Amino acid sequence: MSSPLNWHPAKRPQPATLTGRFVRLEKLDPKRDTEDLWEVFQGPRADNKLWDYLAYGPFSEREDFDHWLDTNAASSDPLFYSVIDLANGQTQGILSLMSIVPDQGRIEIGHIAFGAAMQRTPKGSEAVYLLGKLAFALGNRRLEWKCNNDNARSKRAALRFGFTFEGVFRKHMVIKDRNRDTAWFSITDDEWPAIAAGFERWLAEDNQRPEGQVRTLQACR
Template sequence: MAIPEVNNGSDLDKLWLALSSLTSIQTLDDILEAFGLKDMPAAQRYGIMFGCMTFTFTITAVVSLLFLGGTFKRIQEQSETGTATIPDAITARVDRPLLLERLLEARERLMKNDASPPTQEGFTNLTKTILNVGPSVEVVKKNSSKKQEVRRHIPPGYEANYLTAYRKCQDKPGGKTLSGLPEARYEAYARSYAGCGVNTSFTYRRSYARMYETLACNTHATEKKMSDHFTNRPEDIVGRMVRLEALEVDRHMQAIYDITSGEAHLENKSFNPMEVWGFLDCGPFANPKELQNSWVFQRKHNEASFAIVESITDRPIGVIILTNDDPKNLTVSLELPIVKPTSDGTAEQIEACFLVMDKLFALGYRRIQLALDAHDASGKKMPARIGFTQEGMIPKHMIVKESNRDSNIYGMLNSDWDAGARSFLFKKLHGAAAQKSDDSNNKSEDELDEQQRQLKEKRDKEEAEKKVQEKANK
């Protein structure tokens, strides 16, 4: 198909003549000639044709998705209202459709036939396992003249660990001596080292004790504050910004209610309580009594809960909970910490997780699991902050507030913790210099402990051989 040439005439006439020639297209060769492709090699010719077809299909698909997906509609709405129309995470959770009535009825019927495990307030066995140990100082003072009575109130192994740590800190203190308190560092290091208990790793005890010593002996004021706190509550796990206290109704319930109810309290402004409770299976609560009767304070035998207390203000900022403790397989689940909105994603929340995880791995656990609502956009940032790895997603995992919940599953392994996850978090919380010092101290102490172990084995062997020789001589 030849396109006639026009030597005279306007550009419009030439364009009209060129377009009119398209009406005479009858074969594939006519199309190729119209686009100037007829004389090209076959491979190039068909390659260009298929490229054009792919481009056309792609544009068609994109435009269709924009229309069907409602993007153009949202753009129009935003141009009219001046605000974004994509719902936030809380709105998405509140507006989530409820389950079918028949499913809710089946759930209620089956739950009646299923005997729920008993719950309790106060300390579960898991709580006691994680907490630090220490003597009842008041009892010790009261019976200071009765050594046997005093020893009854000292946990097994505490005294021996205290003396060992005291001597180690004398040989290598963590900093300068406080004026007027020459033994403050030794005592701080020793009581925190011994407080870790006899079942934790040596690496954990040294690291925790050195951190505690540094914090306690920063100034005379901090030394007095932490010494007094140990006298009253030796079992608390102390960090730089927060400490963990076993959750108690009398001590923590009112404060936890005040910071999560949504009402203005102290320096905290009012907020939507669904920011805290929207993705949880309980709350918001109308009064503290409802909070007390919820699973926040009612613990199963394989669970533990701790109040996150800010070190500066000595006020709770939230709760951290452990569930599904499985000692047989050395696994446990960590729930996303429940904190007031202004503490969400802060270093305080991260340190609370670090303190729990560090103690769990020091006790011998192999895996910690974290399950989050797949729609919780804010909560899903937390696993990355504390080094967890996403392992998968479970559809229809739970029923929360009569709606379906798909759960993202994250995990932390003891091997990953030792390989660098712990150092990463320690550096984030305490700084690069402290992390480098911690690693160096643990390395040198490990070498020293190994030398002492070998010397002890050698002495024990020599004593055994000596006894055998003496027995033979008789």
């Protein structure tokens, strides 16, 4: 039998502003964010593959999109954050803390939807880092990442961010009338300090190339 942990339940996340070098996370606010998000998600420069593995979207009607944002903003689990580009003030994506179980100290980053302007930039990495940092500051023991097992982009991102692959839940869900086998990943509290240090090294100003891009993220493991 293992020894007692002397552990106390985690705190439940509350809406807060989290600021990094490239982005600021704020609670999703449809009045503030709807125009920007409609443009980045459904505009001419939108990433058409964004919705392939999400349970919702794409949205052909603005009314449906606005209802989706309103529903997300009213939720506390998932608790949705907007990702705001510090350089130009545009809201360029959303993500959430979800599956929140304070009594067991586990929480998940999910419902990730980053516009094309965030992809292949440090902004998405920093958004995940800021929520991971918050998750463990609240006292959680485990941070989860789950995605459709067919979603190669999400699985690559999870590994890149330092999550450990744990396995596949077969026939876990039916999404858009299709089977979803779900890949599970996690970071534990004892792993987080080294992973956080890797994020911080990568996001640091001295990791910038002359043209303003950052080097490949290699230090999160």
